[in-house]
Amino acid sequence: MIVKHSLDSKNPVVSGHLRDASRPPIVILVSSGIITRWLYSTNAKDIGIMYLCFAVFTGLIGTAFSILIRLELSAPGSQYLGGDHQLYNVVATTHGIIMIYFIVVPAMAGFANYMAPVLIGAPDKIRVNCVFIYTTLCPGN
Numbered sequence: 001m002i003v004k005h006s007l008d009s010k011n012p013v014v015s016g017h018l019r020d021a022s023r024p025p026i027v028i029l030v031s032s033g034i035i036t037r038w039l040y041s042t043n044a045k046d047i048g049i050m051y052l053c054f055a056v057f058t059g060l061i062g063t064a065f066s067i068l069i070r071l072e073l074s075a076p077g078s079q080y081l082g083g084d085h086q087l088y089n090v091v092a093t094t095h096g097i098i099m100i101y102f103i104v105v106p107a108m109a110g111f112a113n114y115m116a117p118v119l120i121g122a123p124d125k126i127r128v129n130c131v132f133i134y135t136t137l138c139p140g141n
């Protein structure tokens with residue numbers, strides 16, 4: 001079934017031909033161009049926003065680790081980690097690494113990418129940074 005919408009006839013998603021209910025949502029998402037609009041973008045603000053989204057997402061993970069630490073330390077003795085002290089060390093270390101290298105650093109890169117070209121008037125320094133954000137997403141970068 002095709003759902004037509006008269007409000008925005010220029011947008012292929014809203015205007016109808018990508019709203020075929022027989023197509024899986026992922027196919028609709030890919031064919032709408034939203035993914036390539038972000039991943040292929042060389043716009044400084046887009047890159048900055050992607051860095052910040054990455055930092056927010058990893059922030060949830062780092063916060064989950066800190067909550068686990070807090071719960072484990074909430075009373076004397078062992079609470080949730082089964083008395084495995086080495087596991088506690090792993091959790092605390094992972095928490096620290098995520099907080100610094102996956103939140104603080106990408107967030108600073110995000111603000112820098114967003115603000116610096118605007119401030120110094122150099123809008124096209126950004127193509128190399130596309131590579132940087134993709135390597136940021138790779139473990140072991």
Ligand code: HEM
Pocket residue numbers: 066067069070073092095096097099100103104
């Ligand atoms: C933006 C950076 C960070 C934030 C927001 C953060 C946040 C937190 C929070 C909320 C807790 C729970 C504290 C509690 O209630 O007892 C915690 C605990 C802890 N964090 Fe972080 N953390 C950050 C960076 C780091 C780093 C870089 C390290 C180490 C390299 C680290 C190591 C630890 C350790 C060892 C604990 C357990 C502390 C304790 O004995 O109570 N954190 N962190």
